[in-house]
Amino acid sequence: xxxxxxxxxxxxxxxxxxxxxxxxxxxxxxxxxxxxxxxxxxxxxxxxxxxxxxxxxxxxxxxxxxxxxxxxxxxxxxxxxxxxxxxxxxxxxxxxxxxxxxxxxxxxxxxxxxxxxxxxxxxxxxxxxxxxxxxxxxxxxxxxxxxxxxxxxxxxxxxxxxxxxxxxxxxxxxxxxxxxxx
Amino acid sequence: xxxxxxxxxxxxxxxxxxxxxxxxxxxxxxxxxxxxxxxxxxxxxxxxxxxxxxxxxxxxxxxxxxxxxxxxxxxxxxxxxxxxxxxxxxxxxxxxxxxxx
Numbered sequence: 001x002x003x004x005x006x007x008x009x010x011x012x013x014x015x016x017x018x019x020x021x022x023x024x025x026x027x028x029x030x031x032x033x034x035x036x037x038x039x040x041x042x043x044x045x046x047x048x049x050x051x052x053x054x055x056x057x058x059x060x061x062x063x064x065x066x067x068x069x070x071x072x073x074x075x076x077x078x079x080x081x082x083x084x085x086x087x088x089x090x091x092x093x094x095x096x097x098x099x100x101x102x103x104x105x106x107x108x109x110x111x112x113x114x115x116x117x118x119x120x121x122x123x124x125x126x127x128x129x130x131x132x133x134x135x136x137x138x139x140x141x142x143x144x145x146x147x148x149x150x151x152x153x154x155x156x157x158x159x160x161x162x163x164x165x166x167x168x169x170x171x172x173x174x175x176x177x178x179x180x181x182x
Numbered sequence: 183x184x185x186x187x188x189x190x191x192x193x194x195x196x197x198x199x200x201x202x203x204x205x206x207x208x209x210x211x212x213x214x215x216x217x218x219x220x221x222x223x224x225x226x227x228x229x230x231x232x233x234x235x236x237x238x239x240x241x242x243x244x245x246x247x248x249x250x251x252x253x254x255x256x257x258x259x260x261x262x263x264x265x266x267x268x269x270x271x272x273x274x275x276x277x278x279x280x281x282x283x
Contacts, residue, residue, distance in 0.1 A: 008184050012192045019199045019219055028209060035215050042222055046245075049189065051229045054245045058225075061249050066218065066256045073260040074211055077267040100206035108198040115194055120186040120231075129234035145239055145246075153243050160247050167254035174261035 008048050015041030028074065036067055053142050189230035197223035210263045210273040214256065221252045 018037040025031040039062045046055035120126065149157055196219055203216030225245045232241015267273050 005184060008188065012188075015192065016195055016199070019196055022215060022219070023199050023203050023206075028212065031212060031215065035218070038219070039222070042226060045189070045192065045226060046229050048184065049229045049233045051232060051242050051245070054225075054229055054242050054249075057246055057249055061253050062218075065253055069256055069260050070211060070214065073263055076264055077211070077273055097206045100202050103205055104198045104202035107201060108194065111194040111197065112191065115187065115190045120190065126186065126234045129236070144236075145242060148239050148243060152238060156243075156247055160250055164250060164254050167258050171257040171261040174258065175264055 004048060008045070011041050011044040011048065014038075015045065032067070032070055032074065035070075036063060039063055039067070050141075053145055186230055186234075189226060193223040193226040193230070196220075196226070208274050208276065210266065210275055213275065214259055214263070217259075218252060218256070221248065221255075225249060225252075 015038055018034045018041065021034045022031045022038065025034065039058065043055040043058045046052075046058060200216045200219030200223065203219065204213050207213055207216065225248050228241045228245040228248065230241075232239065232243075232245065235241055263273055266278055270278055272278075
């Protein structure tokens with residue numbers, strides 16, 4: 001077992017374990033903070049997939065932006081939200097949750113089947129990449145990303161910037177007080 | 183050596199946990215967290231395949247785009263949740279059953 005493998009299993013365990021706590025927990029605040037741990041574990045997995053820039057972006061955007069937004073929404077929606085979250089029954093798999101559990105478990109079986117049938121490690125382009133030693137981290141990953149962002153992926157970049165602006169304007173409009181309407 | 187299969191298995195399990203959260207929870211914020219988990223499972227797949235595409239960086243680029251899209255989605259969804267709370271005094275999606283005021 002190499003160090004990378006051990007790190008992978010630790011990160012996968014942290015990610016999946018905290019995601020399970022999010023799924024099973026009854027306390028809303030605790031599940032939000034466990035989601036935080038899940039995001040950090042995912043950032044670690046991205047580093048192991050040689051995508052350090054994506055990992056840093058994940059931490060900055062998800063942990064810095066989305067999580068703070070979710071906490072704000074939770075605090076602004078007051079006591080009712082907490083009451084709804086807490087009145088869920090004690091056992092983990094109740095009769096009420098059984099359909100959801102069945103759906104998720106069966107979907108898991110189907111998807112695992114797909115993953116094993118697909119045999120992605122033997123895809124032609126993956127084999128070519130391994131054969132040409134294309135997997136090792138090149139010296140300037142961030143350099144590469146910046147260059148391809150401005151050349152090859154310029155159109156998606158512009159489209160997503162416009163979409164981001166539209167979404168922010170829309171969010172600001174939606175969360176405006178109703179009586180402030182002119 | 184870690185293959186693609188390991189990443190895909192982690193991402194499949196994460197996706198199914200997100201599905202379970204979306205179907206079983208009675209709170210709009212928790213459902214949003216489930217959606218975020220599913221999005222993250224998809225991004226993990228993009229990044230894992232992007233490991234073998236170092237020339238064009240396709241996987242990493244679209245993982246970045248997906249992260250930005252997730253941020254935009256969350257902002258709009260939370261604004262909607264706040265409006266629903268103001269309107270109905272609850273954020274249980276089962277109790278929100280009218281489209282008009």
